[in-house]
Amino acid sequence: MSTLSMDQPGQADGAPAPPIHETATHAHHFRDRDHEFDAAKMGVWLFLATEVLLFSGLFMYYAAMRYLHPEAFRHGSSLLDWRWGLINTAVLLMSSFTAAAAVRDAQLGRQGWLKLNLLLTCLAGLAFLVIKFVFEYYPKWLAGELPGKYYTYPNWEDPNEVHWWGLYWAATGVHATHVLIGIGLYAWMFVRAFLGYYGPKRYMMVEGTALYWHIVDIVWIFLFPMLYLIH
Amino acid sequence: MAHHAHPPHGHAGHGIESPGAAEAHSHAHTVVPMRVLVLVLMALLGFTFLTVLAASIEQWVSATFDVVIPQWVNVAVALSIAVVKSLLVAAFFMALRYDNPTNALVAFFTVITLAFFLGFTMIDLGNRDAVYAKKAQYIADGGTGYHAAGTTQAQRAREIASQESIDLIARDQPLPKHLAKFCVLEIERFHAQAKELPEYLRTFQARREHLGKNYHDDGHGAHGGHGALARPDHATPNAAVIRSGLTLPELGGKGHSDEHHAPADHHNPADHHTPAPGGDTPAQPAD
Amino acid sequence: MASIPRPTDEPHAHPHDHDHAHDGPYLATKGGIVATVIDWATTVDHKKIGVMYLFAVLFMFFLGGLAALAVRVELFEPTRTLEVYNAATGQSTTSVAGQVFAQSATDVAAGNQVYNRVFTLHGLIMVFLVIVPMVPASLGNFLLPLMLGAKDVAFPRLNLLSWYIYVVGSMFALVSALAGGVDTGWTFYTPYSTTTEPGHWKVVSMVAAAFILGFSSILTGLNFVVTVHKLRAPGQGWFDMPLFVWGMYGTAIIQVLATPVIGITLLLLILERLFLIGIFDPRLSGDPVLFQHFFWFYSHPVVYVMILPGMAIISEVIAIYSRKKVFGYRAVAFSSLAIAAISFIVWGHHLFTSEGEVAATVFSALTFLVALPSAVKVFNWIGTLYKGSIELTTGMWYALGFLFLFSIGGLTGLFLGALSVDLHLHDTYFVVAHFHYVMMGGTVIAFMAGLHMWWPKMFGRMYNESLGKLGFWLVFVGFNLTFFPQFIMGVQGMPRRYASYQDEYLIYHQLSTVGAFTLLAGFLVHLVNFAQSLLYGRKAPPNPWGGLTLEWTDADSPPTTHNFAQEPVITHGPYDFDDVYPPQAKPGEFTLPPPLPGRRVVTVATPHARSE
Numbered sequence A: 001m002s003t004l005s006m007d008q009p010g011q012a013d014g015a016p017a018p019p020i021h022e023t024a025t026h027a028h029h030f031r032d033r034d035h036e037f038d039a040a041k042m043g044v045w046l047f048l049a050t051e052v053l054l055f056s057g058l059f060m061y062y063a064a065m066r067y068l069h070p071e072a073f074r075h076g077s078s079l080l081d082w083r084w085g086l087i088n089t090a091v092l093l094m095s096s097f098t099a100a101a102a103v104r105d106a107q108l109g110r111q112g113w114l115k116l117n118l119l120l121t122c123l124a125g126l127a128f129l130v131i132k133f134v135f136e137y138y139p140k141w142l143a144g145e146l147p148g149k150y151y152t153y154p155n156w157e158d159p160n161e162v163h164w165w166g167l168y169w170a171a172t173g174v175h176a177t178h179v180l181i182g183i184g185l186y187a188w189m190f191v192r193a194f195l196g197y198y199g200p201k202r203y204m205m206v207e208g209t210a211l212y213w214h215i216v217d218i219v220w221i222f223l224f225p226m227l228y229l230i231h
Numbered sequence B: 001m002a003h004h005a006h007p008p009h010g011h012a013g014h015g016i017e018s019p020g021a022a023e024a025h026s027h028a029h030t031v032v033p034m035r036v037l038v039l040v041l042m043a044l045l046g047f048t049f050l051t052v053l054a055a056s057i058e059q060w061v062s063a064t065f066d067v068v069i070p071q072w073v074n075v076a077v078a079l080s081i082a083v084v085k086s087l088l089v090a091a092f093f094m095a096l097r098y099d100n101p102t103n104a105l106v107a108f109f110t111v112i113t114l115a116f117f118l119g120f121t122m123i124d125l126g127n128r129d130a131v132y133a134k135k136a137q138y139i140a141d142g143g144t145g146y147h148a149a150g151t152t153q154a155q156r157a158r159e160i161a162s163q164e165s166i167d168l169i170a171r172d173q174p175l176p177k178h179l180a181k182f183c184v185l186e187i188e189r190f191h192a193q194a195k196e197l198p199e200y201l202r203t204f205q206a207r208r209e210h211l212g213k214n215y216h217d218d219g220h221g222a223h224g225g226h227g228a229l230a231r232p233d234h235a236t237p238n239a240a241v242i243r244s245g246l247t248l249p250e251l252g253g254k255g256h257s258d259e260h261h262a263p264a265d266h267h268n269p270a271d272h273h274t275p276a277p278g279g280d281t282p283a284q285p286a287d
Numbered sequence C: 001m002a003s004i005p006r007p008t009d010e011p012h013a014h015p016h017d018h019d020h021a022h023d024g025p026y027l028a029t030k031g032g033i034v035a036t037v038i039d040w041a042t043t044v045d046h047k048k049i050g051v052m053y054l055f056a057v058l059f060m061f062f063l064g065g066l067a068a069l070a071v072r073v074e075l076f077e078p079t080r081t082l083e084v085y086n087a088a089t090g091q092s093t094t095s096v097a098g099q100v101f102a103q104s105a106t107d108v109a110a111g112n113q114v115y116n117r118v119f120t121l122h123g124l125i126m127v128f129l130v131i132v133p134m135v136p137a138s139l140g141n142f143l144l145p146l147m148l149g150a151k152d153v154a155f156p157r158l159n160l161l162s163w164y165i166y167v168v169g170s171m172f173a174l175v176s177a178l179a180g181g182v183d184t185g186w187t188f189y190t191p192y193s194t195t196t197e198p199g200h201w202k203v204v205s206m207v208a209a210a211f212i213l214g215f216s217s218i219l220t221g222l223n224f225v226v227t228v229h230k231l232r233a234p235g236q237g238w239f240d241m242p243l244f245v246w247g248m249y250g251t252a253i254i255q256v257l258a259t260p261v262i263g264i265t266l267l268l269l270i271l272e273r274l275f276l277i278g279i280f281d282p283r284l285s286g287d288p289v290l291f292q293h294f295f296w297f298y299s300h301p302v303v304y305v306m307i308l309p310g311m312a313i314i315s316e317v318i319a320i321y322s323r324k325k326v327f328g329y330r331a332v333a334f335s336s337l338a339i340a341a342i343s344f345i346v347w348g349h350h351l352f353t354s355e356g357e358v359a360a361t362v363f364s365a366l367t368f369l370v371a372l373p374s375a376v377k378v379f380n381w382i383g384t385l386y387k388g389s390i391e392l393t394t395g396m397w398y399a400l401g402f403l404f405l406f407s408i409g410g411l412t413g414l415f416l417g418a419l420s421v422d423l424h425l426h427d428t429y430f431v432v433a434h435f436h437y438v439m440m441g442g443t444v445i446a447f448m449a450g451l452h453m454w455w456p457k458m459f460g461r462m463y464n465e466s467l468g469k470l471g472f473w474l475v476f477v478g479f480n481l482t483f484f485p486q487f488i489m490g491v492q493g494m495p496r497r498y499a500s501y502q503d504e505y506l507i508y509h510q511l512s513t514v515g516a517f518t519l520l521a522g523f524l525v526h527l528v529n530f531a532q533s534l535l536y537g538r539k540a541p542p543n544p545w546g547g548l549t550l551e552w553t554d555a556d557s558p559p560t561t562h563n564f565a566q567e568p569v570i571t572h573g574p575y576d577f578d579d580v581y582p583p584q585a586k587p588g589e590f591t592l593p594p595p596l597p598g599r600r601v602v603t604v605a606t607p608h609a610r611s612e
């Protein structure tokens, strides 16, 4: 992402004296770091716009198929366990909180807290995926509740129930991919935090990634009721 | 964006901590207070429980009192809570509330765009009934003009795989009387006018008629008057009929054959049971 | 500091405190061939990226053009199955005539399949690889920062990434084409795209190509929006921006907001094809029309990604060659935004024959809205021309050609937007002619106008004006010859995407094919012209046409690596010709007025005496 342009790599790896974030410079076509920060942040927001519109296709998929096959969706949704959805929602909300807190720590230069919050966010993301895979994807895989031609679930109640599973896997799959990318970014930042990369003068990547993480969270905020609660 | 004309502590009124002095003048560097973050997290978790609660209450009510709660209630409650939650995230976690307004504008237009996409498409889906009423089964089958008779998707998929029996659906209904009469009159009027056509157009007309006599389509134009089976093509989704390749034996030599022009993979019963549209009846335009 | 060679005595060309290590012309080679190649491959300079895009797009234009010519050759004669009667043996044999794609002497179908693939390839290349990136990624990349007085776009590395994504996307498309191509049509309509050649990777690869190219387009758009917002020169307010920038801004907004939808659409299409998830497949009670909604939600806005940059170019070209303040600057600027906004709510006009009547009616009504801002632009350009001191260079000829052709394209768009008329015209050659008048007659012609005007700026060499005009006339005549007959046969009912036709259409198809080769001749003339300009062209002065936007007034031809010797300060509007040039001055015959009190000197290099 564009946020990377804030960070000039290739500086001393080891002992950060002075810490890298203190020596931050700005790219030559910006007036100063502030200017660059402003631009980068707007870039991130535009990127988020594209993310939202990417997911809009999945919401459209949901709306259209639900409209065309309401019964199938009713049955399909009742096959999900809302408790896992609830737990995952809570996990993701809390990770959003730690992500926001990490930005704050970087802004205030609290290195210890920063590392902790980055780590917590990363772990919460992992927890989300683990819960998803272990308690949802895997049992559904075993039961044959798979999309399209792999659908072998015998106890269907509506002939079009497979549409539900197509949507379920597509929507949660694209979302989980985003979570995975987020986890990677947080792990990366966790490492870089140890190298002293982030501080009050240099935290665009922390903030940009947090914004991305929040959008992933918002998408889930909608997916949760849509998939688990609307009957 | 050349000037950030804001006083260093312009946001003090919102209870915002002062960020690092070097960046005090920028919108983008607001430090959101911990108190706000914690409160928002609490609110988010609260709303999450609320939405689950609402859904369960609805189910419980309808099961216990045997009332039917219309589905839109369920949808409206769940989605409104989701909207509130995401507004909270956007405003505080993503700090849009304190940020450069341009970014909020980006978010705003994104949502508008999304609303256009969903809204207009649903306008279409929601109003196809107007068409269904007329074309009923034809559309319900996805507009392909045949049913796959299986009940489950798996059965249908299997059936599709062996694309042997295709059940065409009648969709031609006789026109209402007044319309039929109107059509006849129009056609007559057209013919009356045609007599006054200028010379070059009349030759054109004659040529068209001449061609009409001898041209016969390659199986996917309607043969005039084949009624129910006169469908624009008989492609099956797995084996598309070649949609081009007019054949005109007359121009190429002698003889007039009905067989060679039909692509192998298409079976049009009409082809074999009706005389070739040579002779007196000019082929009529498709539909 | 290595002082920049500036040809005229400009007040601020003196050494100053900025220190740029190597600020020569951006085209200067860095050492040997390998070093130069590496330099270009890793450059983050917007100018170099723009030039790389320019040549890539021109190459793809050539490939797509070959496919188009093949289509036209096939259509020179209708395909016929001949039955030849042999009197000697008394037997008749069948054979195929009039088919250049014939696979065997008797099999019409096989040849027609090839035809389907070729026109699909033509459409895919021209839309996704040529017209969408044609102006923004090449001229836009090059000019946007220059016009804003910036050293680069906001995210130079993202810009380079966009270029590489474009390359990768093209590879996917070409590999699919080499493997035999697809016959889905450029629109990938289901069920063609989900069911042709089941299991074959070609279609997936082609769809993936469009998917990937979308990201390249998004990155360009994202970069431009931020650049316009954040990197304007000091003193350059929103309404001091050249109209080219306004057009690019509108384009970029559409790219950012619409392109993600095609991303998810194509992703779902791939899932449908691989897993049969059923969303678009009627056999699985999915909804094929839903695909059309998905597709056109992106693809209608994207036709404005194609035309807005064209309009942006025309605003500049007409202003400069009329040497007159643009008529209704704000109207033209805002109409760009209006077009961008409206483009999101009219996509249903592509579905008139497939969607429900209610939606069709709504979309038909909304479609007419687009005509308003488009017409505002056209009228304002004409207002600009009025009483201007018009100079008929190649660029100006192209701009005038644009006015003519785009008007035809836009007006026929209104025919098609009328629901009842479209039911007759849909999927006929009328539609084909319509979109070629707007895409080729609009965007490509505007691109040629811009390319000629900015060629000296980009490469520091003048081109040959006579050859340019010859090329223009060939292109203009060839274009109309190719596509005007298509309106006529479309109205008469000639359907699109067929390899054959009835004899009534023969004359139109033959005219059209002749026109296509005239077009080819025209573009070859331009090719020769540009090649000879690069090799032997006269050195271009910084401001050969007397323009007032920053790339003319403050940058060298070609610009230096860092664009400007110092950060430009805006002291006059982009079209204040009357303030800068004395009235009735002949280019080359006047000296600049003394600086106005309190204003910085406007550095207009003496326009070159173009008669030499």
Ligand code: HEM
Binding pocket: C187, C303, C304, C306, C307, C349, C350, C367, C368, C370, C371, C374, C409, C410, C411, C412, C413, C414, C416, C417, C418, C422, C425, C426, C427, C431, C434, C435, C438, C439, C442, C443
């Ligand atoms: C005044 C503005 C315009 C109006 C009202 C308009 C209207 C329409 C309508 C109604 C159709 C659908 C015809 C059909 O398939 O039956 C159409 C097709 C098309 N238009 Fe336009 N149009 C306008 C401008 C443009 C511009 C500026 C472009 C591109 C630069 C463009 C590109 C296309 C393309 C590519 C198609 C056909 C796509 C296909 O089916 O393959 N149009 N237009």
Ligand SMILES: [Cu+2]
Binding pocket: C299, C300, C303, C346, C347, C349, C350
């Ligand atoms: Cu359109």
